[in-house]
Amino acid sequence: MMKEAAQTQNTATDIQTDSPAVGYAFDRSEFWRSIPAWRDIDAETFGNFRWQQQNSITSVPGIQEVLQGLATPTLIADIEDGLLKTPMNVRLTPYIFSRINWGNVEDDPVRRQFLPLGSQFIPDHPHAMDDSLNEDGHKATPYLTHRYPDKALFLPLTLCPVYCSFCTRSRMVGGSTAVKSKSTYGAKTNEWDATFEYIRNNSQLEDIVISGGDALLLRPSQIHQIGTTLLEIPTIRRIRFATKGIAIMPMKFTSDTEWVEALAEVCRMGRDRMKEVAMHTHFNTDREITAWTSRAMKALSETGVRVRNQSVLVSGVNDSFDCLHRTAKKLSSQLIQPYYIYLHDMVPGCEHLRTTVRTAEQLSRRLQGSIAGFNTPRVVCDAPGGGGKREISSYSLYDQEIGVSAWTSPTAKPGEIFYYYDPIHRLPNEGQALWANEPEINRRLAKFKAEAMAKAEATRI
Numbered sequence: 001m002m003k004e005a006a007q008t009q010n011t012a013t014d015i016q017t018d019s020p021a022v023g024y025a026f027d028r029s030e031f032w033r034s035i036p037a038w039r040d041i042d043a044e045t046f047g048n049f050r051w052q053q054q055n056s057i058t059s060v061p062g063i064q065e066v067l068q069g070l071a072t073p074t075l076i077a078d079i080e081d082g083l084l085k086t087p088m089n090v091r092l093t094p095y096i097f098s099r100i101n102w103g104n105v106e107d108d109p110v111r112r113q114f115l116p117l118g119s120q121f122i123p124d125h126p127h128a129m130d131d132s133l134n135e136d137g138h139k140a141t142p143y144l145t146h147r148y149p150d151k152a153l154f155l156p157l158t159l160c161p162v163y164c165s166f167c168t169r170s171r172m173v174g175g176s177t178a179v180k181s182k183s184t185y186g187a188k189t190n191e192w193d194a195t196f197e198y199i200r201n202n203s204q205l206e207d208i209v210i211s212g213g214d215a216l217l218l219r220p221s222q223i224h225q226i227g228t229t230l231l232e233i234p235t236i237r238r239i240r241f242a243t244k245g246i247a248i249m250p251m252k253f254t255s256d257t258e259w260v261e262a263l264a265e266v267c268r269m270g271r272d273r274m275k276e277v278a279m280h281t282h283f284n285t286d287r288e289i290t291a292w293t294s295r296a297m298k299a300l301s302e303t304g305v306r307v308r309n310q311s312v313l314v315s316g317v318n319d320s321f322d323c324l325h326r327t328a329k330k331l332s333s334q335l336i337q338p339y340y341i342y343l344h345d346m347v348p349g350c351e352h353l354r355t356t357v358r359t360a361e362q363l364s365r366r367l368q369g370s371i372a373g374f375n376t377p378r379v380v381c382d383a384p385g386g387g388g389k390r391e392i393s394s395y396s397l398y399d400q401e402i403g404v405s406a407w408t409s410p411t412a413k414p415g416e417i418f419y420y421y422d423p424i425h426r427l428p429n430e431g432q433a434l435w436a437n438e439p440e441i442n443r444r445l446a447k448f449k450a451e452a453m454a455k456a457e458a459t460r461i
């Protein structure tokens, strides 16, 4: 499929090594010119965040328009079918769209994250949940989730510059789709007072994560308002802006000077008060890292913001030691600290993207010792139902045949047990057969849960 595109892509992505990080190769070619509609787009235009926003791909006709016939009718039909099954909208920046190898699009790890193919869908696990982490159950205000004692999650908007097929907040992020209706909201500054008031009145809160949606879409004045309001609260010690921006639109940080200056101002205020201002970003593979990333990080490092990365472990994207290791090394070379790798949450519409606790555990073991400790990402399971992040090997019980693991969370949720279910299609044949037999799987699950409860009781601290 699309041989011509493949050849163009290979030429355009010739890697040249002149990155400041000696020993690491970053693509500094004009790779976007492999997309027919952008053949004549120069680096200055491509490097402008407004051009990126205005030319983002948001529909199948949009894909056809930029690929200009390079995508076969079969591929287009497969994408259309995928969009009928997913809870996520389609939205890709030109930057990330042109990181897809359109010559091998079925297996491409970047395509797999953002453009679902109907032919790759697998039915949801019977225990998949819209709100797998029970964030809504911990809402303190309409915009704030308060689960951990000293940390809260502020969600000022539900819009993103790209939409990921595996999004844990697929129930609320982006617009409605054929299978999911949502009440999307943009940033409404006049509705945040109750949230700030709640944070002020809860002195145990020290950390606030500003996420969504994506903080990249907050206006400079909103970055400033949120940052300064939170830093002025004496008990708040750390704030983090969560954005996928560095991975999918790095030119935002070199061309939107007003936004970067607003962040720099918040960072200055943080430094003056001995408080940390961090940015948490989201690279899943090193394919998303290019010379544009280096430029973005140079601009961000001048603001003093600390940047950490949180990946999601996605099947067919980054579920190999080589990919995770390479990505962690390259991110570290750009002052981005590899922080977490999350086991994929149990949300609907992305069963084909999940993997097992066992795989995650094996990858975690291999990563340990392969990179300096402070740059070794922690592989975690965000325990379904609201148990919070747990080290991947810290389950209390795991039945690999039926793919269920039990987790406790003695600090955040004492006395409770949380269960994670591996994707059925990845289980051994015996396990898959059990899931096909409802009375049998119910018996086996009941036995597992009884053992998990007995173990939790025996080991209660």
Ligand code: SF4
Pocket: 159, 160, 162, 163, 164, 166, 167, 168, 169, 173, 212, 213, 214, 244
């Ligand atoms: S950028 Fe984050 S919040 Fe937005 S769709 Fe992707 S995973 Fe979800």
